Amino acid sequence: MIKATTINEVKENVREWKRQGLTIGLVPTMGYLHEGHASLIERARKECDKVIVSDFVNPIQFGPKEDLATYPRDFEADCKLCESLGTDLIFHPEPEEMYLDGFHSYVGVDTLSAELCGKSRPIHFNGVCTVVSKLFNISEADKAYFGQKDAQQLAIVKRMVRDLNYNIDIVGCPIIREDDGLAKSSRNIYLNSDERKKALILHKALTKGEELVREGEKDVKKVIKTIRDIIESEPIARVDYVEIVDWNELQKIDKIEGPILAAVAVYIGEKVRLIDNFVVE
Structure with missing residues (x-):
């Protein structure tokens, strides 16, 4: 090499x-x-x-x-x-x-x-x-x-x-994940053992949000609220954003009708900012 x-x-x-x-x-x-x-x-x-x-x-x-x-x-x-x-x-x-x-x-x-x-x-x-x-x-x-x-x-x-x-x-x-669902990231090294466990709230929240979309939920606000509520149930998680946007233009939408990206950015603890997402074509 x-x-x-x-x-x-x-x-x-x-x-x-x-x-x-x-x-x-x-x-x-x-x-x-x-x-x-x-x-x-x-x-x-x-x-x-x-x-x-x-x-x-x-x-x-x-x-x-x-x-x-x-x-x-x-x-x-x-x-x-x-x-x-x-x-x-x-x-x-x-x-x-x-x-x-x-x-x-x-x-x-x-x-x-x-x-x-x-x-x-x-x-x-x-x-x-x-x-x-x-x-x-x-x-x-x-x-x-x-x-x-x-x-x-x-x-x-x-x-x-x-x-x-x-x-x-x-x-x-595709996203590569740890066995427990946490998305692989170079910044994961910043997490201590307790933060590492609690960071799983991102994957839990997005999994639930994706289930809603695939089951036919069209209301963007409802899906966002579901994701955000789950993340905010973890005290050390601080939401930067939870958004659903059109997958082609990355612009906000009110109703799920075409390909979408649901994305989150969340601080775990004081400084570690993690991102994760799902796409529904």
């Missing part, structure tokens, strides 16, 4: 792979890889000749009070996992390599980023779109793989690719 730290290293390898007519799959990550990331890499391995994993904690998607400095990192463990799954190249640049002095160019998707996490993290998705755009250009990948746990991110990246005519297919992959 190639360990590349510069853009030129990646481009040199990509140039040779393209010369050979090989297809490339890209898995963008911020490192501290877990089974959710592994599922993306495995999917890419099945569908592409070469697999690139980016391992980069992207500073421009963190707000001033967010956890950039303490975001978990373990590049050695990431390399071991990637190599065991057949990754061909892992790209681990420094921020200065991705953002040169005088960097002023950003990419964003306005409407889709206005709701859900966009309300409390106003710069986040511009940072995501910008780094993903750079990774698409650097890797020249044929396909890129994103998990549904970050459903708003997935929808935004798909729209960006459509609107800006990127020559890449975006592959959305």
